[in-house]
Each structure stands twice: as structure tokens, then as C-alpha cells.
Amino acid sequence: MSTSVLATTEMHELTDAELSEQTGQALLSLGYTNPSATGEGKNTSDYGFYKLGLEAKVELNANIKNLQLGCGGTNGAGACDIDMSNVSLSGLPDGRLADGTATWSKDRPSTSAEITNPFLEFAIKNPNSASTREVTGFRLSAEKIMGYLSAGTDNIANPTDGIKSFSGFIKVAKTPVNAFTKEAFFGTTEDQRIFAKITALGLFPTTVFTDASSMQSSTNGGSPWGIKVPSQKVQFDFPETIVSGNRMSQLNLVVQDVPIPTISIGADNGAIKMLLDEPISLLFGAIYADKATFYMGEKDTTSAGCAANRNTKNCSYIDNLKANVTVKQNFNLIHNLPITSGGYLSLQSEKIKWPGSDAADVAQPGFWLSFKDPLDFGALNPTSGIGMDDVLPQIATFITNYLSQNNIDLDLAKTFDAITGAPIYKGIGAITLADNARAVMTLSNLLLDSNQKPVSNCYGGLKFC
Incomplete structure (x- = not known):
């Protein structure tokens, strides 16, 4: 048996023909x-x-x-x-x-x-x-x-580790975004001034505009004048996007025509203090209404009720608002890159x-x-709200453009309120913005939810090893 085993383990020379038959x-x-x-x-x-x-x-x-x-080299020092x-x-x-x-x-x-x-x-x-x-x-x-x-080791707002500089090519898969805006007051700064045309009893046209000098006055519990814009959900999908370049520190994604939900306005949302360009001139003489507090909703309306019932007679709405959204996200806020x-x-x-x-x-x-x-980064679900400071001035321009083509008519009771300085409550229905009106919205360095939480690749309780 020993001889047989030794014989079978010896190497044998193959001819070219025999070698060609082997795989x-x-x-x-x-x-x-x-x-x-x-x-x-x-x-x-x-x-x-x-x-x-x-x-x-x-x-x-x-x-x-x-x-x-x-580091250094052909692309520069530092x-x-x-x-x-x-x-x-x-x-x-x-x-x-x-x-x-x-x-x-x-x-x-x-x-x-x-x-x-x-x-x-x-x-x-x-x-x-x-x-x-x-x-x-x-x-x-x-x-x-x-x-x-x-x-990186932590999904926090300002990490010091992770991806600090990236040179290369990434194709980002279609990515859903589930974000929300912060509550804001609209009409409280100079760049949010609104102009509108008002007629009394169908006559005596004049122009009103928000009073910049009193925009920040506080007569209702310390809150500024203005319409309270509630937090709004902003949900959309980024299409598949290519990111490519040298020494990038930020991921830039852009999506067009993101619909913003209708903003419903009732009397409870707040008020805009208005000035009249000229006095309202009735048949029996000129009567001055220097200032009036204008509510874009009837006295008994609430924004929630307006949203639920869509009562265009007593409520006001900002409709057809769309945004072109840019996401600027530092690479070190993106922790997980699955490679498939x-x-x-x-x-x-x-x-x-x-x-x-x-x-x-x-x-x-x-x-x-x-x-x-x-x-596939999963969903981008920011944990903090999007500030509206850059968007509200743009909305003010869109509303002014709409109101320049659509008069606000005061009946006898509201004309009397304007003359006496009493608050004016007026639902003006749908403020339907032009189809080409686009607000530019930027989302910068938002902390993402747990799908970007890095999981330790260590045994025990170590974050990194």
C-alpha cells in the first residue's frame, strides 16, 4: 500500500497534446x-x-x-x-x-x-x-x-471626524427627503413688505402696504405683528444625481419644483399692520385712516378650520407655492456608504x-x-426644522404680484372699521401664486436621523478600535 500511495503522488510529465486537454x-x-x-x-x-x-x-x-x-502634491498644499x-x-x-x-x-x-x-x-x-x-x-x-x-463615530451636528475631504465620483441613488419648516412670522421685516390694492364699497381705490416702522411692535402678548406661518412638511425625492470633483467637503444636490403645502390663514394666525397711501374719500369728505390692523381672515375663523374646510369666503390661503431646493450637506455628516x-x-x-x-x-x-x-443613503430625514428667513421675502414678492392684479374690496362695515382704526377682518380667498413663481430654498448641514448613525466595528463598548 505504501508503494501504491507513493506512486500516485509522483508528478508525471505531460506531452503538449496531453497538456492541451487539461482545464x-x-x-x-x-x-x-x-x-x-x-x-x-x-x-x-x-x-x-x-x-x-x-x-x-x-x-x-x-x-x-x-x-x-x-496631501499637498499636484492639487496644492494644505x-x-x-x-x-x-x-x-x-x-x-x-x-x-x-x-x-x-x-x-x-x-x-x-x-x-x-x-x-x-x-x-x-x-x-x-x-x-x-x-x-x-x-x-x-x-x-x-x-x-x-x-x-x-x-466617523457619532451622528452629531458638528462632527470633527469622518469624511473631511473627498475626491472622486459618486452616483447618489434616488433619495426621499422628509423635512419640515420652522414656524415663522411673516410680514415682520422690511424685506417682507406687502403692497395691495383696496377699494371701499367698490369705489375710492387706494393702496395699502405693511407698516415697516411698526412691524416689530408688540401689542398681542409680546409677539410681533405678522402672520404666523405654521411648520409645514416638505417631502420630495431627489432624482439620481452624480457628484464628482476634487477635494470636495460638501455634497450638493438640487431638485426643482418641490410643492409646498397650502398655507391656510385665519384670524388667529396674526395680523399685518397696514398703512393707506391716501385717505378714503367718501362723498361727504376725506376721512383719514392712517393705520389699520388687517387680518387675512374673518373674526371667527381659525387657520386649522380654514385648512379643514377650505372656506374661501372667510379664509385666506397661499396656494401654488413651489420651491427649487438645494441641499448642501457636509460630507462628515454622511457616515454610511453601502457598497453593493x-x-x-x-x-x-x-x-x-x-x-x-x-x-x-x-x-x-x-x-x-x-x-x-x-x-443608497436611505432617506434623508433631518432632525431639525428648515429656517424660512430666506424664503419669506420671496413669498412677499409673489403675494404683492398677485394682489396687484386683484383688488381687496371693503364693504360698508369694514370701511367704517378702517376709518375708525378698528381691526379689519377680511377673508380674501385663495392667493394663487403664478405658475412660474419659485422660491429658492436651501437646506444646509442638517442633522440626519438614525439611518446615518455609525455602528461600531469593535467588540465590547468601544466606539473605534
């Missing part, structure tokens, strides 16, 4: 991509790509305290192309809590990212000329990468279009990190 898989593979055949590259006649690959599946769980690449701290790479989560926090049934540090067929690729300029050929870049990548990349397909890290001395990358992905000089498929 197998090499651990290492070498390849060359000619861009002239694929249409890729900065100039299809200038570049060739040589690839050294490992035919294997590699599993990796890693924590990196500081990842800094391309910054880095890629600067991240407290970076973790693990396997993908297999569940989520009700608040969106990612969970792992085996604990995150027990999982690994899967890197299938990793490779190193070189970009060679003028590959067919021995005298002028030049290595202009290289990249690290894989045929497929499945993993969960996170940066692949990507690459490259270094190049000039712009290079790497084979197989997205059509819009042209790597810029320096270090470049690219993600192949759209990244």
Missing part, C-alpha cells in the same frame, strides 16, 4: 485593454491598460484611524485629495431597526466585505512607442465588491477614463475614489 484556473491573471477597441480613455490612440489580477475571493474587515491620500478618519469596512448589514439604524445578526466585527477578483491596473501612455511610453496612473479595484463602509457592486481607488498624473467605469466618471489628477453603482 483549470490560474491564481494570477494578466490582461491588456486596448482603448481604441473599447472607445475608452482620454485619447483612444494614446493609452493602453495593463491589468494584473488575483482570481480569488478576498474577505476583509478593517478599521483605519486616519486615511489621508494626496489639504488632501482624500481625508477620512475613523473608517470601517465590514460586511453588509442584514437588518435595520425601526429608526433606520443598520444591524448585524452576528455583530458587525464578525462580518467581512467580499472582494471578488481584485486587480492592479496601470495606464500606459503611448504604449506602442518604446521611447515615449509612460506610466500615467494606476488603480486598485476588483470585479465585484460587497461591503459596508462607514466613517464595486469601485476603485486610483492615482493619475492627468485625466484618465478607466476601462469599465461610468460614462461620466473621468478620474482627475491626484488620488480618486470612485463607486460603480448608485449609493
